[in-house]
Amino acid sequence: MRRLFILFQLLALGFSAFAQNISITGKAVDAADQTALPGATVALIRMLDSTQTVTQTSATGEFKFSVPPGNYYLRISFVSYRTLQKTIPAMESLNLGNLGLEVEAQVLQTVTVVGKIPPGEMKGDTTLYNAAAFKTAPDASAEDLVQKMPGITMANGTLQAQGEDVKQVLVDGKRFFSDDPSAALRSLPADVIASIEIFDKKSDQAEFSGVDDGNAAKTINIVTKPDKRNGYFGKASAGYGTDNKYMVGVAVNSFDGDQRLTLTGLTNNINMLDFSVGETPGGGMRGRRPPMGGGTTSGLISTNTLGLNYSDMWGQKVEVSGNYKFTNRGITNNQFRIQNYTLPSDSNQVYTESRLSSTTNTDHQLNFRLNYKLNENNRLLITPSLSVKESTADNAVSSATSNANGPLNQSDNTTASESQSLTFNNNILYSHNFGRTKRSLSASLNTSYTTVDAENLLQANTVYYRGTATSLDQNLFTNQDRTGFSWTGDLTYNEPIGTYGQGQLMYTVGNQFNDADQRSYDFDEATGTYSQLEPNLSNTFQSTYLTQRFGTGYQFNKDALRVRFNVRYQLATLDNDQVYPYENTYTRRFDNILPSAEMNYKFSATQNLNFNYTTRTTAPSVDQLSEAIDNSNPLLLYQGNFALQQSYQHNIRSGFRYFSPETNRVFFVGLFGSVTQDYIGNSITRATTEPITLANGLVLEKGQQLITPVNLDGFVNARTFFHFGQPVDFLSSNFGLNGSVGYTRTPGLTNQVLNVASATNVGGGLSLSSNISEKIDFNISTNSSYNFVQNSLQGQSNSNYFTQSTNLKYNWIFGPGLVYRTELHHQYNAGLSEGYNANYLLWNMSISKKLFPNQQGEISLSVNDLLNQNVSVQRNITAQYVEDVQSSVLQRFFMLTFTYNLRNFSGSAPAEPSRDHNFPGSPRGGAPGGPPQG
Structure with missing residues (x-):
């Protein structure tokens, strides 16, 4: 605290040394229709010594410089526009207003x-x-x-x-x-x-x-x-195929200057999650494509979705955007998994599971954004969002545990669940500029409200081959009711320090409140109702997480160097109050110093180095705190931990970029990593040799396990990545080479014994993309990964595995409007569990004929998975086990599709x-x- 106080004093003294700079502002616009030009490059050159300052225009086309008084030369350049150049005598602050750039008209x-x-x-x-x-x-x-x-x-x-x-x-x-x-x-x-x-x-x-x-x-x-x-454009497609496969999709954009409208819609049963204007006719050509941001398309998926996006300028001061998306999705999946456990003793314990699931999700999402520039010195941003979800799921699960001496247990269970949730978030940001360069005050208020109501019915029969019990029948009804509310307020003051520096003072206060109530009831044969309350499966508690942060920071920006560092002191209090099945109160106070730093250095116009370091804390979630036992799988129980602490994470991100305009060569290398203290990992209590009686009286039979979250130190996740690319002139193509090395260290407890699973990944890949013409378009890529998995607890559980993915995408326009398209994906796996090394070749193909004089129509015959080899295999690494999962996937079908491309522009350019x-x-x-x- 003493050092923090000294830093505050130094900043306070520095606030008296104000720079006598002036501001030069303006806005780059289209000379014809006065629409803003975001991302334009603006260079300001001082004629006295040729010192150059470069920036880019904002989303509204605006730019701003803070420079000493003098004579300057201004240059604005933008794609497809003539460069604007002018001389500016600037002895006091200037607003240049709208600066019109003319389109570079060519015939x-x-x-x-x-x-x-x-x-x-x-x-x-x-x-x-x-x-x-x-x-x-x-x-x-x-x-x-x-x-x-x-x-x-x-x-x-x-x-x-x-x-x-x-x-x-x-x-x-x-x-x-x-x-x-x-x-x-x-x-x-x-x-x-x-x-x-x-x-x-x-x-x-x-x-x-x-x-x-x-x-x-x-x-x-x-x-x-x-x-x-200005105009509208997009695509509409409709197709029908074998096995009653169907697809109807549309994506239409209407652009009218600042006003942008986009409508997307899709209904299909061929695993397409959304519709693209670049969708290959037949849909199945890209039907297995995962959603952006990751995730999985395993299973057989039917989707109905409708989306609307809107953005516009309301007058000169208000910029708005928003979107609504409705999604109804049904997923049927037959999934098999095997888990090989790492245990304190060499028991070779293995868990296997077969699951048939049917899930239906309905989701409404609404987002809005209003950016209001009240005047030159005041801005207001409001961003509300609303999500309403409903879900139903039916699961039939058959699972078993065995070791070197034979089977331990087996369970057959079915679950039926329904849930409804609502989440509303709103963020309000306000900033005020005091009229002096870089002196400003900003304030924000972020609020969030969530409610969840869920019901679950479980019917299970479990057989124990070795232990105190022989079998157990369960018929349970569980109701879950949760409410969460959080708010965070932030206040930040900026003050210039010298010519190139800027200091900050910051204060943040926030509170997270969660109320969770879960009740489980056994079926009463006498009354025919679910009325016998199960205390071990029920829980009522409240959690409050209050935080306050006080901080200061400094930024320096001059020529090729930009440096920033902040430090914040955070005081947090976590209060847990349990009401049922027994009363208990738990309060923890956390004191943290949260530093952050960034450095960006520009060696030249083509070489740039950046480094970023941040820290943050994370409070445990409701699921991690609730001690009501989740027994949806009777062999794999889960229970929260009332005494969890917050976690503390260090993050680094660094990269070097190089681009040569002479050779068109590009190179990037980056390092990304995180280290987490008090990482919230898992502790597994597993009955390996004898049944275990827990503190609450629950008995774990042999082979049965209970998972509980705990705080552990030593979680590390690091990765380095590089990419090199350059044109290959004699092939009229672009070549790319990439490589990566990743390392993850995950701690976990098994029967109170620590195991650290270390996974090292070494990968690399090649790519070649055509640049020949619009009639021949191909992309070829291959990526390989070799993985080393080591365990500190049981060396014989170490394993290595290899995966390689090779892809070819080829489009060929030939003859009178004929188009041939093909996609090949080859997957090679080695080192997975027996029966899971699925190597396959997925081949999709179509032949199409362009229609109408302008060739905007197209009719196509396509085949998905021509060789009928498609499979889905995934490996997961944890501190307690290595898991392989195989899921249902879409396989061969044929489809006839009609597609129409919409194009109608009215621009004057x-x-x-x-x-x-x-x-x-x-x-x-x-x-x-x-x-x-x-």
């Missing part, structure tokens, strides 16, 4: 292309790619386009850029489909895109307060072509060919760097 017949289209460039922290340099099929989506760009990969349904998961997508600097990258990239066709920008977007709180909180999200900004910003010659740095583009003119 195809008179254009002479010199050299190659440059694929991209680096602008500060942003990597920018020219869409025209990456050729795709005519009907490709934005998702297809970005996967051809260096450093962007797709892994298990998660889009990654420069080694990190993409969290959100903007269109012309504005949010599109809230924080759902999947909907944004799959709703836009590639041919409306001028360029793609990749950068780390700060959180709303950081952007408003000016204090970087370290919560940056990897973001893709799609810059559309000027002539594609030139048509498609102009994009090929107006990228900054291209032979005819307005490239930064030329001498001032006039």
Whole structure:
């Protein structure tokens, strides 16, 4: 605390040394229709010593510089626009107003292309790619386009850029489909895109307060072509196939300047989770595609979904966006799993399970965002969201446990459950600029309310082959009622320190309240009702987590170097109050210092290094605290831990980027990692040799287990990733090479003995994507991974396994409007459990005929899984066991599909060919760097 007090004093003394800078502000707009140009590059050059400061325009096209008085030269460049250049005498603060950039109009017949289209460039922290340099099929989506760009990969349904998961997508600097990258990239066709920008977007709180909180999200900004910003476009498809397979989907966009409307809809039973404007006819060609952000499509899935996205400017000061999505999804899955346990003694204990499940989920999601610029010095942001969900599930499970001496137990059970939940969140952010450069005050209030009501019916018969009991029949009804409410308030003050520095003072206070009530009842044969309360399976408790944070920070930004560090003192109190089955009160107080730091250094216009370090604490969840036993699987019981503490996590993120405009070569290497103290892991109590009687009187028979969350130290997760890419001229293609090394250290307890499972992963891959023409489009990639699993407790449980995934996607337009498409996916597994090393070749194919004079229609015959080999196998590593899971998947079917592409633009800008010659740095583009003119 003494050091923290001294730091506050130093900052207070520094606040008196104010810089005598002036501000230069303005807004880049289209000269014709005055629409904002987000992401434009703005350079301000001081004529006295040629010192250059570069920034990019905001989502509303605005920019701002804080510089000493003097004479300056201003240059603004933007894709497909002529560079604006002007001289500015600035002896006092200036607002330049709207600065109009004119479209670089060109006629195809008179254009002479010199050299190659440059694929991209680096602008500060942003990597920018020219869409025209990456050729795709005519009907490709934005998702297809970005996967051809260096450093962007797709892994298990998660889009990654420069080694990190993409969290959100903007269109012309504005949010599109809230924080759902999947909907944004799959709703836009590639041919409306001028360029793609990749950068780390700060959180709303950081952007408003000016204090970087370290919560940056990897973001893709799609810059559309000027002539594609007015009109409507999209795709509609309908298909029917063998085994009563069907698919009807639509994705339609209406763009009218600032107003953007997108409607998406889909109904199908071929495992498609959403509809894409780049969807291959037949749907089955991409039907197994996982959702963006990860997840699984295992099982046989029927989906009905409808989505609407809206964004607009209400006047000059209010920017709004919002989206609504309805989803009704049914999943049938036949799943098999095997778990090989790591135990203190060499008992070779194995758990096997066969599960047939049927689940129906209905989900309504509504998000809204209002950004109100009250005046030059005041801004208000309001972001409410609402989610309403209903779910029903039926499961039939057959499970068994055995060891080297034979079977221990076996259970057959069925469950039927229903649940309803509602979640409402709202965040209000306000910022005030005091009129002096960099001096500001921001305040925020975030509130959240959640309610869950669930019912579950369990009928089970369990046989114990060795122990005190021989068999147990259960017929239980469980009702669960939960309510949660939380709020957080934040206040941040910024003050300039010297010419290049800025100091901050911060205060945050928040509270999380949870009320959980679970009651389980045995069936009473006498009354024919569920009326016999089970104390061990029931629980009523309340939890309150109150936090306060006091902090200070400093930022320095000059030329090529940007440095930030913050430190916060956090006082947190966790109060748990249990009412049933017995009264108990537990209170813990936590004192934490939460430092964070960031450094960004720009070696040159093509080389950039960044480092980010953050810390955070996490309170235990309701499920982890509730001590009511979950016996939905009688062999694998779960019980929360009333005495859990918060966890404390250190995170680092570092990366080096290099891009050569001369050779079009790109290189990125990154390091990502986290270390968690008081990690909330699992403690498994398992009856291996004799039955175990627990403190509450519950008896675990041989082979039965109870899982309880506990706090453990030593969780580590680290990964390094690199990507190298460059064009291969003689193949007219782009080559990519990537590699990674990952390490995870997971602690866990088994019968109170610590085991640490260490998993090391070494992987690498190659990719080749065509850049030949729009008539021939292919992508080839292969990725391999070798995994080493070691256990500190039982060395004979160590295992190694290998996986390789190879993909080919090929589109060929030939003859009079004929299109051939094929996709091949080969999966190779080695080292998994016996019977789970499923190696297969998934082959999808279609032949299509373009229709109508403009070829906007298409009829297609497609086949999914031509060789009928598709399977799904997954390995999971924990501190207590290694698990292999095999699930149901969609297999061979044929489908006939009709597709219609919608295209109708009314923009005044030139048509498609102009994009090929107006990228900054291209032979005819307005490239930064030329001498001032006039």
